[in-house]
Amino acid sequence: MGATYYARPHALVRALLGRLLSAQEKRRLIAAESVEEALRQLRGTPYAAEVEGAAQAGDVLQEVERALERNLVQSYGRVIRALSGPPQALIVEALRRLEVDNLKAILRGLATGAPAGEIRAVLVPLDRWTLLPVERLLAAPSVAEAVQALGGLPYARPLAAALERYERERSLFPLEVALDLDYLRRLWARGEALRGSDRASVRRALGTRYDVLNVTWLLRYKLIYRLSPQEIFNYTLPYGYRVDDETIRRAAMAGDLATLIEGLPEPYRGVLAPLQDSGIARMEVALRRYLWRDARALLSGYPFQVGVILSYLYLKEAEVRDLVAILEGKSLGRRPDEIQAFLWSEL
Amino acid sequence: MTLTPVPMARIFLVTLGGDLPRATEVLGRAGVVQLVAVADLGAWAGGLAWPEAEALAAQYDGLRRRIGALMRALALPGTPATGPVQVAPRQIAALAEPRLAQLEGEVGEIAERERTLGEEAGQLNTAAQQLQLLALLHVNLERLRHLEYLHFTAALVPEENLERLRGSLAGMPHALLPVARHGEQQLVLAFTTRGLAAPLERALQSAYAQRADLPPDLSGTPAEALRRVQAREAELLQERAGLEQARGALAARWRAELERIAWQVEVNAAAVEAWRRLGQTEHTRLVAGWLPADALPRLQVVLAEALGGRFALSVAPAPPATPGEAPASPQPPTQLRNPAPIRPLEALVTTYGEPNYHELDPTLPAGLLFVLMFGVMFGDVGQGAVLAVAGWLLTREVGLRGNRTFGWILLATGVSATIFGFLYGTVFLTEGLVPALWFQPLSNPTYFIQVAVIFGIAVISLALALNMANALRAGDRVRFVADRRGLIGLWFFWGAAYAAYSVISGRPLGAGPLLLLIGLPLILMAFLEPVLGFVRGAGWPGALAIVQSLVETFDTAVRYVSNTVSFIRLAAFAIAHEGIGIMIFILAGLVPVVAGAAIIVVGNAFVIGLEGLVVFIQALRLDYYEFFTKFFRADGTPFRPFRLPG
Numbered sequence: 001m002g003a004t005y006y007a008r009p010h011a012l013v014r015a016l017l018g019r020l021l022s023a024q025e026k027r028r029l030i031a032a033e034s035v036e037e038a039l040r041q042l043r044g045t046p047y048a049a050e051v052e053g054a055a056q057a058g059d060v061l062q063e064v065e066r067a068l069e070r071n072l073v074q075s076y077g078r079v080i081r082a083l084s085g086p087p088q089a090l091i092v093e094a095l096r097r098l099e100v101d102n103l104k105a106i107l108r109g110l111a112t113g114a115p116a117g118e119i120r121a122v123l124v125p126l127d128r129w130t131l132l133p134v135e136r137l138l139a140a141p142s143v144a145e146a147v148q149a150l151g152g153l154p155y156a157r158p159l160a161a162a163l164e165r166y167e168r169e170r171s172l173f174p175l176e177v178a179l180d181l182d183y184l185r186r187l188w189a190r191g192e193a194l195r196g197s198d199r200a201s202v203r204r205a206l207g208t209r210y211d212v213l214n215v216t217w218l219l220r221y222k223l224i225y226r227l228s229p230q231e232i233f234n235y236t237l238p239y240g241y242r243v244d245d246e247t248i249r250r251a252a253m254a255g256d257l258a259t260l261i262e263g264l265p266e267p268y269r270g271v272l273a274p275l276q277d278s279g280i281a282r283m284e285v286a287l288r289r290y291l292w293r294d295a296r297a298l299l300s301g302y303p304f305q306v307g308v309i310l311s312y313l314y315l316k317e318a319e320v321r322d323l324v325a326i327l328e329g330k331s332l333g334r335r336p337d338e339i340q341a342f343l344w345s346e347l
Numbered sequence: 348m349t350l351t352p353v354p355m356a357r358i359f360l361v362t363l364g365g366d367l368p369r370a371t372e373v374l375g376r377a378g379v380v381q382l383v384a385v386a387d388l389g390a391w392a393g394g395l396a397w398p399e400a401e402a403l404a405a406q407y408d409g410l411r412r413r414i415g416a417l418m419r420a421l422a423l424p425g426t427p428a429t430g431p432v433q434v435a436p437r438q439i440a441a442l443a444e445p446r447l448a449q450l451e452g453e454v455g456e457i458a459e460r461e462r463t464l465g466e467e468a469g470q471l472n473t474a475a476q477q478l479q480l481l482a483l484l485h486v487n488l489e490r491l492r493h494l495e496y497l498h499f500t501a502a503l504v505p506e507e508n509l510e511r512l513r514g515s516l517a518g519m520p521h522a523l524l525p526v527a528r529h530g531e532q533q534l535v536l537a538f539t540t541r542g543l544a545a546p547l548e549r550a551l552q553s554a555y556a557q558r559a560d561l562p563p564d565l566s567g568t569p570a571e572a573l574r575r576v577q578a579r580e581a582e583l584l585q586e587r588a589g590l591e592q593a594r595g596a597l598a599a600r601w602r603a604e605l606e607r608i609a610w611q612v613e614v615n616a617a618a619v620e621a622w623r624r625l626g627q628t629e630h631t632r633l634v635a636g637w638l639p640a641d642a643l644p645r646l647q648v649v650l651a652e653a654l655g656g657r658f659a660l661s662v663a664p665a666p667p668a669t670p671g672e673a674p675a676s677p678q679p680p681t682q683l684r685n686p687a688p689i690r691p692l693e694a695l696v697t698t699y700g701e702p703n704y705h706e707l708d709p710t711l712p713a714g715l716l717f718v719l720m721f722g723v724m725f726g727d728v729g730q731g732a733v734l735a736v737a738g739w740l741l742t743r744e745v746g747l748r749g750n751r752t753f754g755w756i757l758l759a760t761g762v763s764a765t766i767f768g769f770l771y772g773t774v775f776l777t778e779g780l781v782p783a784l785w786f787q788p789l790s791n792p793t794y795f796i797q798v799a800v801i802f803g804i805a806v807i808s809l810a811l812a813l814n815m816a817n818a819l820r821a822g823d824r825v826r827f828v829a830d831r832r833g834l835i836g837l838w839f840f841w842g843a844a845y846a847a848y849s850v851i852s853g854r855p856l857g858a859g860p861l862l863l864l865i866g867l868p869l870i871l872m873a874f875l876e877p878v879l880g881f882v883r884g885a886g887w888p889g890a891l892a893i894v895q896s897l898v899e900t901f902d903t904a905v906r907y908v909s910n911t912v913s914f915i916r917l918a919a920f921a922i923a924h925e926g927i928g929i930m931i932f933i934l935a936g937l938v939p940v941v942a943g944a945a946i947i948v949v950g951n952a953f954v955i956g957l958e959g960l961v962v963f964i965q966a967l968r969l970d971y972y973e974f975f976t977k978f979f980r981a982d983g984t985p986f987r988p989f990r991l992p993g
Contacts, residue, residue: 008967010964011968012698012699014968015975015976019976041895078700081697157505158505162555165555227553229518230547231515232515233515234512238510238514
């Protein structure tokens with residue numbers, strides 16, 4: 001796809017980038033004395049409509065969070081409408097990640113016997129962008145029936161293949177991993193369907209994200225789930241930008257965390273090495289922040305390619321996640337430094 | 348007037364429960380009402396929920412799924428429209444249920460037998476493939492099952508996981524033999540030492556492999572077992588052919604009726620989907636919705652004809668916007684009403700976002716500005732004409748289909764570029780072929796930059812005026828005055844522009860006028876909003892809020908300046924256009940005539956393609972960033988009326 005194709009989407013994305021909050025605005029939100037004060041501040045930002053719309057709801061905070069998520073989905077929608085052909089298909093697939101998250105939330109809810117209302121409340125409002133038969137899934141008496149209700153959707157096959165293990169182990173782990181791996185394979189395939197600089201930019205933008213996912217999973221599989229090297233390898237992705245199969249194999253065989261980190265390529269080794277004793281949560285935040293920096297760096301490259309759009313959408317998602325984290329932190333009375341420690345973006 | 352969307356009226360239609368199907372048919376055929384869910388009407392409508400409609404919708408959901416499954420089972424194509432259908436969801440469902448159940452029974456028998464045979468065939472096929480491979484070994488199956496030093500397993504691995512599985516086993520001694528494909532799975536035989544059986548099994552398990560061991564009743568040598576398996580496979584094949592015939596006969600017998608039921612269900616499912624949004628009392632049903640005000644008289648007539656006066660229709664104009672508060676009820680949808688020549692430019696606006704009902708539709712100013720700015724930056728008679736012709740061809744769908752809207756935009760920008768080409772005296776980058784009716788950009792860049800800045804001031808002023816107009820439409824006088832993009836903002840903006848002009852013209856203003864023109868509006872920007880909030884009883888804003896307001900005021904002031912300066916690009920691109928032309932002609936002059944002519948042709952094509960694109964982006968950027976961000980909220984929803992299929 002050439003510059004002609006990206007003229008309109010490029011102008012749109014540049015305009016939308018201008019609507020992202022500045023670090024200064026986020027710092028002020030974090031420093032707000034209360035959640036009410038933070039909401040008042042948000043009224044002076046492009047999120048005013050979201051805050052105003054939720055003002056009369058019973059649970060204002062929850063409603064604002066849903067509205068922020070809807071805002072994220074709308075941003076995807078805007079970009080999708082400005083595109084066509086394979087790049088559009090890629091962004092639609094990228095949006096499906098929120099659908100995968102919703103599906104996982106539903107399966108978790110069904111497995112734990114949570115009421116449909118409670119499950120519905122945590123779903124990202126995807127409105128017309130979802131293929132999931134949400135009400136039918138919520139009405140399903142079991143996880144197996146829910147998987148059956150997905151007939152015809154791409155999620156049905158990996159879940160059906162993993163269902164036997166779920167039934168045997170009574171753990172959602174195989175289902176969620178199968179869902180993630182299958183979705184991420186499809187997303188990568190969408191990127192590979194592009195040509196020229198578009199494909200290169202996707203390999204760079206998505207590849208870096210897949211790197212971070214693989215490294216994050218390595219840490220979790222190794223330190224929390226204590227899986228065998230063979231399992232770790234099977235539960236990671238064969239795609240990435242700097243992390244390849246050999247890296248994963250080496251890390252999977254590593255005897256301890258220090259060796260694992262030592263075997264990673266830069267910049268991940270440099271990001272994680274100082275945090276070895278800080279716990280996985282801190283390391284994951286550091287990796288997410290690296291992604292955030294990387295997404296910003298991609299914006300300054302050649303503008304007429306889909307990687308720039310992916311970067312904008314990542315920054316937008318990071319902003320929405322950060323706002324939710326700030327509001328939650330404020331409502332729980334957390335200190336600004338505690339809130340800041342878990343943000344996706346660097347301030 | 349095209350700056351406002353189509354006026355909407357809010358309707359509440361109350362019908363008797365028995366008349367609802369007919370009313371639904373009238374509304375669905377009229378296609379002018381966007382329904383509003385009764386749950387969204389507010390607390391007053393809380394007791395009107397209609398659970399039966401939800402149950403009916405679930406029933407129809409089930410009916411549609413069952414019909415879809417039957418269609419697939421009988422290999423019939425989709426649901427054809429088979430003519431007008433009455434809206435009568437309960438009756439249609441009652442009629443459809445037993446017929447579908449009967450057909451499901453008949454299809455089910457065949458399907459169940461097919462499933463059993465399919466399963467058995469699959470197992471036999473898997474076994475046969477394993478046996479074919481093992482036949483080479485001439486070993487007894489019993490011995491293979493009880494290997495002393497090796498661990499052996501057969502498994503079906505999802506194809507996409509096979510490579511990963513191979514990679515995961517790279518560090519251990521093993522053999523992994525793909526035998527055959529089974530749909531989207533691969534049958535593999537895996538061997539390793541007995542000591543490594545557990546890691547192998549875990550690897551297979553994590554690759555989502557399913558065990559496919561040979562059935563325990565197979566004995567003897569692999570060749571003998573294979574012969575038995577193949578004989579049974581032949582029997583199954585015959586049995587399946589018989590079932591296929593039976594299914595074909597069933598499809599032929601049921602096709603007409605199933606398609607008729609499917610269409611009836613399709614139409615009534617749409618009606619029921621609409622019913623989910625309605626409210627109810629014991630004997631009546633409440634329909635709430637929006638419709639274009641001018642469609643109301645016709646709707647009243649068709650309702651009266653259909654229901655014979657047994658309905659109550661309450662109509663109210665769309666409520667005005669409520670300043671700074673959450674809307675008390677669902678907001679009206681937006682249906683833009685631009686005249687045909689302007690309509691293609693709506694795409695420029697809706698790409699950014701849908702106008703909400705209460706704000707002015709920016710299509711006309713933004714569209715005209717876009718076209719104008721494109722012409723200013725790309726003024727060239729010849730190249731503009733090329734774009735215009737290309738646009739016209741697109742509108743006629745010559746060569747490319749589905750780009751008519753873009754064609755109209757291209758045509759407009761081409762015409763604009765042509766007009767500015769005459770003003771600049773440029774034809775295909777050549778000067779002097781036609782006289783410049785205004786001036787040549789490179790002859791006086793300073794003048795051009797001044798014009799661009801003045802144009803920028805006018806555009807930003809227009810944006811502020813639109814923001815103030817939106818505030819007035821919303822009855823929000825505070826926003827009209829105190830907003831940084833309201834009256835105070837305009838005061839500061841014009842004051843700063845005049846102060847800059849006085850400095851440039853060598854007559855700088857004194858402290859008093861500066862304070863009046865710039866200082867005072869800045870002070871008001873910083874403090875008026877918090878103070879008004881305090882006066883209105885919102886309490887003392889707090890030091891942090893004051894600091895925030897000060898920072899935002901500084902930010903606003905800087906933005907006004909940078910936004911204005913941004914319009915210099917209008918002059919810059921026009922000058923660059925001329926500069927590129929000169930460069931191309933110098934290059935052409937350095938080579939023989941034929942090569943020179945080629946350079947001029949290629950150069951023009953290059954400029955039309957690349958510079959045209961860049962200018963398109965810049966014009967769009969000025970619209971989106973400098974213009975829209977001052978007044979356009981773009982948080983509306985488009986008007987989508989309820990329509991029955993067919």
